[in-house]
Amino acid sequence: MRRRTLIAGVGGAAALALGAPGLRAQPREVRLAEQFGIGYLPLSIMKVRKLLEEEAKTRGVDVTTSWVRFASGTAMNEALISNNLDFASGGVGPLLTIWARTRGNLDVKGVAALNAMPLYLNTINPNVRTIADFTERDRIALPAVKVSIQAVVLQMAAEKQFGAGNHTRLDHLTVSMSHPDGMAAMLSGQSEITAHFSSAPFQYQQLADPRVRRVLNSYDVFGGPHTFNSVWAMGRYRTQNPQIMAAFIAALDRAMGMIKNDPEAMADLWIEDQRSRLPKEETVRLIRDPENVWTTTPMKIMAFAEFMHRTGGIRAKPDKWQDVYVEDIAGLAGS
Secondary structure: OHHHHHHHHHHHHHHHHOOOOOOOOOOEEEEEEEOOOHHHHHHHHHHHHOHHHHHHHHOOOOEEEEEEEOOOHHHHHHHHHOOOOOEEEEEHHHHHHHHHHHOOOOOEEEEEEOOEOOOEEEEOOOOOOOHHHOOOOOOEEEOOOOOOHHHHHHHHHHHHHHOOOOOOOOHHHEEEOOHHHHHHHHHHOOOOOOEEEOOOOHHHHHHOOOOOEEEEEHHHHHOOOOEOEEEEEEHHHHHHOHHHHHHHHHHHHHHHHHHHHOHHHHHHHHHHHHOOOOOHHHHHHHHHOOOOEOOOOOOOHHHHHHHHHHOOOOOOOOOOHHHOEOHHHOOOOOO
């Protein structure tokens, strides 16, 4: 009796292990974040077309995705470190900040770039033509004071304008605001916000207003195109989920291909996903604009890193851009 009972028990356990109905492994949830703006178009495509789910399935992994939108990369970093997020996205400033802070422990690294896009500092103050014209009566809205990519570019521009040691000269004029709120505040003409350092499409929408002029273009600061947005994750996530990491990069590559091959359809997708009021013609124009480069290749990361390290923004400096990103993309022609 004991022997028959044992055999039956083993057989039952084997049946369960082989995947009885209802007892198969549940899909893995992947938690991803995006921000406001057309710079996150590749992520919108991944979300709507379920590209990550498809690529993961081809690698033998079932996943579900949950997406959340943040106003800045700083808030995402907090969510990532508290284990409430798997993939964060944002500008180079927040990426380098968390990379430097987590070296040797959480080891946060970039997964891939999302684009190379210029950032415009616009103003409604008719007396401001260069950043040297800002006064105590001005306030500059940007996603996060000191650490957002806009804040870092403003410091770089200030150093060029006012000389070494003066990179923080305009910091006290900056205010942390989401892009929609910053644009609304500036254009209202009733706020302390007289300038907005933002991104597409907000910067272009602002320039349609005759009161608005461009004060600064980030491409001028760098002498050419630079990465605007990237995606990053904790090192242990890649170690524990290599198939998901590979699936993410493959899905992102597919999204880039869709942007190149059918910009009009991708414009429709983005407008619907973001509930944007931007006209389709303008959205297509932004997607096709040669200054907006849709690529996973990191560009001028070392220029950001060297400045931030030299001025105390980050304590550690990478030797090469590959130190900041996962080894999966180390073969790309980045900088």
